[in-house]
Amino acid sequence: MENKPLTTAKSYSESRQDILDGHTTCVETVRHFLNKIAENAHLNAFLEVFEETALEQAKAIDHKIANGQASKLAGMVIGIKDNICYKGHKVSASSKILEGFESLYSATVIERLIAEDAIIIGRLNCDEFAMGSSNENSAFGNVLNPHDVTRVTGGSSGGSAAAVAAGLCHVTLGSDTGGSIRQPASFCGIVGMKPTYGRVSRWGLLAYASSFDQIGPLSHSVQDTALVLEVMAGADDYDSTALTTKVLPYSQRLNHSGKVKVAYLKDCLENESLNPEIKEHVNTTIKNLKNEGHTVEAVDFPFLDYLVPAYYVLTTAEASSNLSRYAGILYGHQSKNATDLESTYKKSRTEGFGKEVKRRIMLGTFVLSAGYYDAYYSKAQKVRRILQDKVNDIFKNYDFIIIPTTPDVAFKMGENANDPIKMYLEDLFTVLANLVGTPAISLPTGKSQHGLPFGVQLIGKRNQEDKLLAFSNYLVEKVRQSV
Numbered sequence: 373m374e375n376k377p378l379t380t381a382k383s384y385s386e387s388r389q390d391i392l393d394g395h396t397t398c399v400e401t402v403r404h405f406l407n408k409i410a411e412n413a414h415l416n417a418f419l420e421v422f423e424e425t426a427l428e429q430a431k432a433i434d435h436k437i438a439n440g441q442a443s444k445l446a447g448m449v450i451g452i453k454d455n456i457c458y459k460g461h462k463v464s465a466s467s468k469i470l471e472g473f474e475s476l477y478s479a480t481v482i483e484r485l486i487a488e489d490a491i492i493i494g495r496l497n498c499d500e501f502a503m504g505s506s507n508e509n510s511a512f513g514n515v516l517n518p519h520d521v522t523r524v525t526g527g528s529s530g531g532s533a534a535a536v537a538a539g540l541c542h543v544t545l546g547s548d549t550g551g552s553i554r555q556p557a558s559f560c561g562i563v564g565m566k567p568t569y570g571r572v573s574r575w576g577l578l579a580y581a582s583s584f585d586q587i588g589p590l591s592h593s594v595q596d597t598a599l600v601l602e603v604m605a606g607a608d609d610y611d612s613t614a615l616t617t618k619v620l621p622y623s624q625r626l627n628h629s630g631k632v633k634v635a636y637l638k639d640c641l642e643n644e645s646l647n648p649e650i651k652e653h654v655n656t657t658i659k660n661l662k663n664e665g666h667t668v669e670a671v672d673f674p675f676l677d678y679l680v681p682a683y684y685v686l687t688t689a690e691a692s693s694n695l696s697r698y699a700g701i702l703y704g705h706q707s708k709n710a711t712d713l714e715s716t717y718k719k720s721r722t723e724g725f726g727k728e729v730k731r732r733i734m735l736g737t738f739v740l741s742a743g744y745y746d747a748y749y750s751k752a753q754k755v756r757r758i759l760q761d762k763v764n765d766i767f768k769n770y771d772f773i774i775i776p777t778t779p780d781v782a783f784k785m786g787e788n789a790n791d792p793i794k795m796y797l798e799d800l801f802t803v804l805a806n807l808v809g810t811p812a813i814s815l816p817t818g819k820s821q822h823g824l825p826f827g828v829q830l831i832g833k834r835n836q837e838d839k840l841l842a843f844s845n846y847l848v849e850k851v852r853q854s855v
Contacts, residue, residue, distance in 0.1 A: 383592035384448045384542040385599070391447040392437060398430035398447040398491065405449050405493060409540050415516045417534040419454055420462060421494040429491045436489065443489040444603060448596075450485060451535045451544040454495040455502055456587065457576040458482050465578045466510040467500045469724030470704040479576020480611065481545065481587050481604045488603050493541050496531030500726045501695065502547055502580045504528050505555060505798040508789060509728045516785075517559060519824060523782040526556030526798075532590050533560040543591045543600055547577055549584045550683050551777075551802025554814035554829060557590055558777035561816045561825025563844075564590045565597050568834050569809035570615040572601070573608035579694040581687035582613075584806045594845040597813070598622035601837060620838045628846035631665050634658075635770040637673040640801055647780040650826055653818040654776055657828055660850065668774070671766055678755050680796055683803040685739050685752035691729075692736025698724065731792065760808045767833050772843060776801050777814040777827035801829060811837050813844050817851045 390396050406426075409418055426449070433446055452458060455465040457475040459482075464470040482492065499509040507515040507530025515530040517523040518538040525534045529546030533556035536544050546553040548566035557564025565588045572587045579585060589600040602622045608614040636658060641651055658668045700706040700720025707719035725733070739748035766773060779800055788795045805812035811834070814827035830847070832840030 383596050384445075385593055385595040387542070388447065392442060398433045398437070399427060401447055402426050402430040402449060402491060402493065405541050408538070409494070412518070412538050412540060414521070415518060415534050415538060416497055416513050417515055417531040417538065417540060418451065418494045419464070419466065419497050419512055419531070422461060422492060425461075426491050426493045429486070433489045433491065443487070445485060445488040445490040445599070448490045448543060449493050449541045450490050451494050451496050451532065451541045452482065452492060453498050453529050453532050453544070453546045455498060455547055455578040456482065456545055457578070458492060458495070461495065463495065463578065465501045466498045466512055467724065467726065467729065468511045468705055469698045469721070471724070473704050477576065479587075480573040480608045482576065484603050485600070496529075496535055496544060498531055498546075499528035499552075500729050501578065501691070502528040502549055502552055502585075503691070503728050503732055505551070505795055506783075506788065507531065507556070508785065509726055511726055514785060517782050519561065520782070523784055523824070524559065526559035526778075526782060528552040529564075529590065530556050533557055533562060533564065536560070536562045536590050536592060543589055543596055545587055546590050547580075548586050548588055548806065549580050549687060550799045550806050553588045553590060554777050554802050554812060554827070555798065557814040557816070558827035559782035559825070561819075562590055562592060563594055563597050563813065563815060564588070564827075565601065565813040566805055566811060567601060567605065567837060568615070568811045569806075570613045571811070571835070571837065572604050573606075573611040573614045575608055575610035581690035582694060583690060584687055586806075594815075594841055594848055595623060595626060598626060598841045601841075605837075615835065617835050622838050622841050625838045626842050626845045628842040631667070632771040632843060633667040633669070633769065634661060634772045634774050635669060635671040635766050636774050637676075638670040639673045639676045640775045643676065643779070643800070645779045645797065645800065646776060647820075647826075649820050650776050650778070650780070650818065653826070654774070654828060657817065657847075657851070658774065660854065664850070669770075671770075673762070675755075675759060675762060676800070679759070679803050679807065680800060682752040682755040682759070683799065683807060684735070684796060685748050686756065688732045688736035689740050689749050690736070691732050692740060695725075695729070695733055700724065756807050759804065763804070763808045763810065771833070771839065773831040775829050775831070777829040778802075781820050781824040781826050805831050810834050811840050813840060815844055815848055817848065
């Protein structure tokens with residue numbers, strides 16, 4: 373299929389005033405996006421469109437706007453990754469194991485967004501149970517990159533990234549366990565943010581690895597990202613890991629001032645897997661920041677080779693535990709070939725789970741087994757602590773860390789499909805933030821000579837999303853001015 377040039381879609385921040393001033397309506401906005409979704413069905417970004425409920429929401433919000441009662445997100449149209457629960461709607465984590473399952477409740481993030489008059493337009497394709505870096509692991513087919521349909525979108529939130537990049541909604545939600553928001557954001561040329569671990573409630577998110585998973589926004593702008601995050605963030609009685617730290621009005625604090633100290637990890641920029649164009653772009657960004665009077669210095673980070681192994685030992689162990697609940701007994705797929713309890717478990721899971729999910733469950737079960745627990749799982753936990761200590765030491769002297777989001781631009785469909793190790797190394801620069809629990813954001817500041825987008829990644833201090841977002845907004849504006 374021929375690639376169509378992408379038109380620059382308006383962010384919500386740009387179109388909000390048109391809605392409030394009556395130049396357009398929420399119903400018209402939803403209809404516009406429904407048409408765009410239909411026109412771009414070949415991308416396979418949406419698994420299901422909630423046309424009826426979205427239009428009902430839009431009509432109700434138009435009435436509120438007419439009466440001067442519009443809330444913070446009035447008219448914002450949002451797509452949600454297919455691992456976030458929305459009451460009365462299907463959720464499957466893009467897996468056959470949850471065939472026909474309908475959410476009995478809404479995730480905390482969905483309740484908070486709807487309470488501020490956001491409109492949920494549909495659920496988005498992803499790698500099965502958020503396990504993947506290309507969106508080639510979905511039980512419902514690959515998501516195509518809107519910039520080049522022969523290439524992947526990245527994963528696991530590939531549908532979420534493609535939907536924003538193609539202008540199919542204002543904002544989407546993804547989940548980030550090891551880069552699953554930031555990597556596809558980089559491949560699709562949009563903003564993608566993973567908040568501090570615990571900043572956003574995980575209640576209603578189908579778990580992959582509970583000490584890593586975080587819900588976050590993908591959008592056209594830092595402004596939209598800040599607005600959505602301030603609505604979603606905060607303590608939640610249903611999630612004991614949700615932070616009780618006060619949520620700041622991030623969208624009102626986007627004007628950065630003053631000079632900052634930024635560290636860049638020398639080992640990342642000297643890594644042999646890094647695309648030379650991305651390396652040059654990051655070095656140019658560093659040079660420009662120095663010219664603006666900021667301090668940007670190289671920091672040694674001798675642990676790069678330990679990031680991916682530690683991440684996969686820990687996340688597969690947690691996945692092995694979390695996915696044991698999908699057994700064909702209470703809900704979801706149950707094998708028609710089962711004859712007793714044992715065969716129900718075996719056959720339902722064999723038929724319901726895809727290849728990559730099975731691989732990770734087996735890896736996780738192995739590293740947790742009695743003979744290998746100390747050799748793998750216990751050692752990976754110690755590595756995680758060393759990484760946390762190292763990052764804390766860096767942040768004693770610096771405000772932010774800057775590194776590439778991905779080693780390369782979006783790769784061709786099928787290129788890494790038969791090499792799990794190569795695919796896992798796609799997460800090389802993103803897993804650090806998940807291992808240590810810090811906030812991180814991918815900013816769409818670069819393009820290759822072939823026109824493929826890629827991002828620069830900023831990592832901030834725990835619970836300092838306000839400063840990270842403000843500096844991100846500043847950096848994006850500086851790049852825009854220099855083009």
